[in-house]
Amino acid sequence: MASNYLAKSNTSEIPSATISRLVIYLRILEELANNDIREISSEKLATLAQGSAFQIRKDLAYFGTFGTRGAGYTVPTLLRELRRILGLTRQWNVVIIGMGRLGQALADYPRFVHYNYHLSAAVDINPELVNKEFSGLKVEDIGDLSKIIKERMVDIGFLTVPQKSAQEAADALIQAGIKGILNFSPSIITVPDNIHVETVDFLAGLKRISYYIK
Amino acid sequence: MASNYLAKSNTSEIPSATISRLVIYLRILEELANNDIREISSEKLATLAQGSAFQIRKDLAYFGTFGTRGAGYTVPTLLRELRRILGLTRQWNVVIIGMGRLGQALADYPRFVHYNYHLSAAVDINPELVNKEFSGLKVEDIGDLSKIIKERMVDIGFLTVPQKSAQEAADALIQAGIKGILNFSPSIITVPDNIHVETVDFLAGLKRISYYIK
C-alpha cells in the first residue's frame, strides 16, 4: 500500500496498512452513500475494496465495534465513525510551500473544501512569484512562514519545492510548529518523531510499474 | 491436491515493500553518483534511506550479490544493477488518458526523458481538447486509443480521467494491450492479474496525515 515503507517503529500498535485501508473504505462508503445504499456487509465491502472480509472486520476492531451481528453495517454510521477515526470531523489548515507548477495546480484543486481542508496560505522564495495570485490564493514571502503558520494556526504543509530545497523548507515548517507534511518532492526528509510525513511520488510508482511489467 | 514430486514452485515471492525500497536506494545512489561518491556501505546507505543495514542487504540479496566483503558497494555498480533490476535500462512508452489539468501538467513534466520514459501520445474524450497541443504533445481522440497503443508500442498508461470514467478508461487501455497503469484517480480499478496498477492518490496521503496528527 502506499505508505511509508521505511517508517520507524510505531509507538501505536495499529498497523499503518490498516490506516491506509480505512481511507479506502471511507472512499467506498462515500460512494455508497451517494447512491443511497444504507446497508453493507463486510463481505460486500471487501469485494468493493479488493480485500478480505476478515481484514475489514479486524481493521475496524482496532477502533471499536460498529456493526450489527446478523445484519452487517449501516452505511451512514460507518461513514461517520471512519471520518471520526481518521480525524476528518474538524477543519485542517494547510500552507503550500513552493508555488511552481505543482503548487499552482494544488491551489486550483476544487475539492479541498469538501474534505474540510482549508488553504490558509501559499509561500515561495522567488520574488517574482510573491504577491501573484493563483485561484484566489496570494503568494507570500517564505520569510513570513513562521508568522503565517502561528497566526493562522496552520496544521499541514504541502511541500512542493525542488528536491534540493526540500529539507530546508521542511525544517522551516517544523520550526514554525507544523504537525504534518505532505511531501511531493522525491526525497527523504528528516523530521522529529512527533511530525508525520506522507510522500506523494509518482515517479516512484512509475519505476515500480517498470519492475513489474518488464 | 494430487501428489506432486515437483514440490511447490520455488519462485520465492519478493515483497513489494522491497521493490519500493529499491526505488528509494536508486534515488539515493543517483544523488551519490552526482556528488562523485564512489563507495558506500550498507550502514551509510541505511542512514540516508532512514532504514536498516540488515534490510538493505536482505533486499539486495533477493537479486544477487553486488558488494565486496570488507569494503562495501561501489556506487556505479550498484546503480547499474538497481536500474537493471527495476527495468530502467530500456525505454518505456507512455500514453496519457485525460488531458485535463493533471494530464497537461504531466505533459509538461521535463524529467521523463532523463528517466527513459517517452510520452508517445495523449488522448481525451472531449472534442474541444482534441487537436490542441500541450508542451509539444498533440491531443488525440480517445477512440483511436487502441490503434495508437498498438502502432506506437505503448507500455504504460497514465490514467488522469475523472473518477467515474476511470474503470472504463482502464478497460480500454487493457483491451489495447497496455501492461501497466499509473492511476491518478482516487478509485480502485479492476484489472487482470497480468496488468500492474500503481495508484498515486495525494488525498489518501492527506487523510492519513489527519489520522496521525489529530
Added chain:
DNA sequence: ATATGTGAATTGATTCACAGCG
C-alpha cells in the same frame, strides 16, 4: 580488520474458525 551475505530467530500482519449476539 571490516563489511557483506544469509540461515535462524523474532516480530508483525493476515487469515482462520468459531463464539457471541441480533
Added chain:
DNA sequence: CGCTGTGAATCAATTCACATAT
C-alpha cells in the same frame, strides 16, 4: 440463522548473529 467480533493459528517480513570473503 446470519454476520460481526476476536483469540488462536498461520504466514510473511524484519532483525539478528555470525560465518565468510577480501
